[in-house]
Amino acid sequence: MALSLSAMRSAPFSAKLGMSLILLYAVLAIFAPLIAPYAEQEVVGPTYQPWVAPYYLGTDALGRDVLSRLIYGARNTVGIALMATGLAFLIGSTLGLVAATMGGWVDTALSRLVDVLMAIPSLIFALLILTITGTSVVALILVIAVLDSTRVFRLSRAVAQGILTLDYIEVARMRGEGLGWIVRREILPNAAAPLIAEFGLRFCFVFLFIAALSFLGLGLQPPTADWGSMVRESARLISFANFSSWQTATFGLAPLLPAAAIAILTVSVNLVVDWVLHLSSGLKD
Amino acid sequence: MPTKLSPIPLLVLRRLGIGLLTLLIVSAVIFWAVELLPGDIATEVLGQSASPETIAAFKEQFGLTDPPMTRYLAWLGNAVQGDFGLSLANRRPIADLISDRAFNTFFLAGYAAAIAVPLSVGLGLLAALYRGGLLDRWISGTTLTVISFPEFFVAYILILLFSVQLGWFPSLANVTPDMTLADRLHTAFLPALTMVLIVAAHMMRMTRAAIVNLLALPYIEMAELKGMKAWRVIAIHALPNAVAPIVTVIALNLAYLIVGVVLVEVVFVYPGLGQLLVDSVAKRDMPVVQAACLIFAATYILLNLVADLIGIASNPRLLHPR
Numbered sequence: 001m002a003l004s005l006s007a008m009r010s011a012p013f014s015a016k017l018g019m020s021l022i023l024l025y026a027v028l029a030i031f032a033p034l035i036a037p038y039a040e041q042e043v044v045g046p047t048y049q050p051w052v053a054p055y056y057l058g059t060d061a062l063g064r065d066v067l068s069r070l071i072y073g074a075r076n077t078v079g080i081a082l083m084a085t086g087l088a089f090l091i092g093s094t095l096g097l098v099a100a101t102m103g104g105w106v107d108t109a110l111s112r113l114v115d116v117l118m119a120i121p122s123l124i125f126a127l128l129i130l131t132i133t134g135t136s137v138v139a140l141i142l143v144i145a146v147l148d149s150t151r152v153f154r155l156s157r158a159v160a161q162g163i164l165t166l167d168y169i170e171v172a173r174m175r176g177e178g179l180g181w182i183v184r185r186e187i188l189p190n191a192a193a194p195l196i197a198e199f200g201l202r203f204c205f206v207f208l209f210i211a212a213l214s215f216l217g218l219g220l221q222p223p224t225a226d227w228g229s230m231v232r233e234s235a236r237l238i239s240f241a242n243f244s245s246w247q248t249a250t251f252g253l254a255p256l257l258p259a260a261a262i263a264i265l266t267v268s269v270n271l272v273v274d275w276v277l278h279l280s281s282g283l284k285d
Numbered sequence: 286m287p288t289k290l291s292p293i294p295l296l297v298l299r300r301l302g303i304g305l306l307t308l309l310i311v312s313a314v315i316f317w318a319v320e321l322l323p324g325d326i327a328t329e330v331l332g333q334s335a336s337p338e339t340i341a342a343f344k345e346q347f348g349l350t351d352p353p354m355t356r357y358l359a360w361l362g363n364a365v366q367g368d369f370g371l372s373l374a375n376r377r378p379i380a381d382l383i384s385d386r387a388f389n390t391f392f393l394a395g396y397a398a399a400i401a402v403p404l405s406v407g408l409g410l411l412a413a414l415y416r417g418g419l420l421d422r423w424i425s426g427t428t429l430t431v432i433s434f435p436e437f438f439v440a441y442i443l444i445l446l447f448s449v450q451l452g453w454f455p456s457l458a459n460v461t462p463d464m465t466l467a468d469r470l471h472t473a474f475l476p477a478l479t480m481v482l483i484v485a486a487h488m489m490r491m492t493r494a495a496i497v498n499l500l501a502l503p504y505i506e507m508a509e510l511k512g513m514k515a516w517r518v519i520a521i522h523a524l525p526n527a528v529a530p531i532v533t534v535i536a537l538n539l540a541y542l543i544v545g546v547v548l549v550e551v552v553f554v555y556p557g558l559g560q561l562l563v564d565s566v567a568k569r570d571m572p573v574v575q576a577a578c579l580i581f582a583a584t585y586i587l588l589n590l591v592a593d594l595i596g597i598a599s600n601p602r603l604l605h606p607r
Contacts, residue, residue: 120582124585127547127574128318256441
């Protein structure tokens with residue numbers, strides 16, 4: 001894939017914007033303790049302060065600094081979404097590539113299993129499983145990774161089937177290479193490009209999914225700072241939004257801040273993915 | 286799928302069979318997932334200190350004494366007849382809890398679909414007709430943005446605008462059974478609009494894509510070369526071949542609506558099935574969760590089935606076999 005520096009320089013404005021925003025989020029998430037003015041769960045002042053220094057985005061119902069919690073939220077929410085997406089790719093692409101390469105009953109059994117999992121809406125299935133396991137971070141990551149791996153499985157299996165018809169695979173097979181070699185050394189390098197673009201899209205889905213679960217009170221649990229739960233905690237305030245004065249206006253906007261943080265990140269990732277897909281498809285306007 | 290042309294009834298029967306089988310497997314997954322729960326529902330609900338007599342009585346009341354396979358068949362048989370057993374939390378029949386709420390949920394999803402489908406197909410056609418124009422670019426731009434927004438973000442912005450600032454619609458959509466239809470439509474407008482915004486963008490884009498894909502084909506070029514008007518080419522030549530993909534996308538989005546309704550109901554405190562599901566998950570009320578999951582999953586599978594059936598029935602190549 002042509003993700004070289006020159007390609008980046010010639011990227012359209014939307015892709016550059018997306019990349020800078022993602023970079024900003026990454027910096028915030030990695031250096032959260034250095035950037036945030038207060039600690040994640042520290043009660044720093046009176047409750048429901050307006051947006052004035054030293055609480056630039058006010059304080060929440062317990063008197064915690066909203067800006068600091070937003071910054072730590074980048075770390076928690078995005079971190080868990082990345083872990084779940086990574087695990088989903090590990091499971092999904094391994095099984096998908098192996099299923100395509102081996103064929104036969106392995107392929108049939110795995111494909112039918114994926115069909116069944118995909119027949120149930122993921123949110124509903126996740127709610128069912130989380131009722132059983134209870135809400136913990138590990139359960140959350142595992143459930144989402146398994147549910148999302150079904151889509152990765154479908155894609156990687158389809159990509160691998162296209163590659164398997166090529167001559168060099170035939171040559172490798174005749175050389176007597178094993179399954180592991182064929183999957184890792186012959187198929188994977190050629191299947192990487194579509195899988196990387198898919199990673200961005202899946203990340204968005206997983207990220208929104210976790211935010212939705214947290215918003216429903218079934219994802220990350222308080223007092224961990226997380227954008228979905230922050231929306232949930234401050235949701236009622238929106239009915240008090242009133243633009244007559246700075247204090248009342250900022251007060252009512254509290255639930256929109258974490259929600260906007262979620263929206264901006266997903267938009268940025270989509271902008272970059274759109275550009276990468278455009279590049280790798282070789283389309284020219 | 287066989288590559289040679291098959292008669293439509295055979296394909297339809299086959300698809301119906303697969304649909305029913307999927308439903309059966311999914312019901313089994315929903316039931317057995319809970320069975321595999323480590324520990325015992327009775328001790329979970331009654332606490333570790335419950336006496337053996339209380340546990341025995343509890344198991345008797347909820348029919349937990351039989352082997353799991355017997356219970357699965359009984360559960361499935363009763364569920365088909367609308368009897369989902371008793372709720373663990375308040376020991377009331379689940380069917381009573383669910384019936385009103387299920388109606389509310391389907392009402393909301395239907396309301397949203399009634400606005401979203403004509404709107405998005407119409408705009409999608411216009412975008413295909415005026416490719417590269419202002420409307421077209423605007424649609425692809427908004428689609429990307431709206432897809433990336435979490436449902437609750439859209440919902441809160443709508444509340445801020447239409448409820449808090451303008452005061453046109455209530456922010457809490459607490460519909461009651463004795464409301465008139467007009468009142469109901471007014472109260473449920475903001476949740477419906479939220480869902481319209483979420484699904485319409487995707488449907489528009491797919492409608493446009495389905496039509497534009499066909500426009501490169503030789504028979505369309507032929508029609509254009511004959512001097513036919515652009516809208517006629519699209520309406521008479523392109524549309525019949527695009528019906529299958531468009532209908533599939535619509536049904537998929539309706540299926541998505543049924544799921545997306547969960548979040549929207551929670552935001553607007555709308556008394557529907559989704560809210561009941563979320564409450565029951567928090568309370569770990571298994572039978573209610575199973576019942577709600579079964580209804581959601583069944584609706585989702587049925588909508589996908591309908592999409593496939595319409596796709597089969599509306600394929601011109603299958604309708605006029607050579």
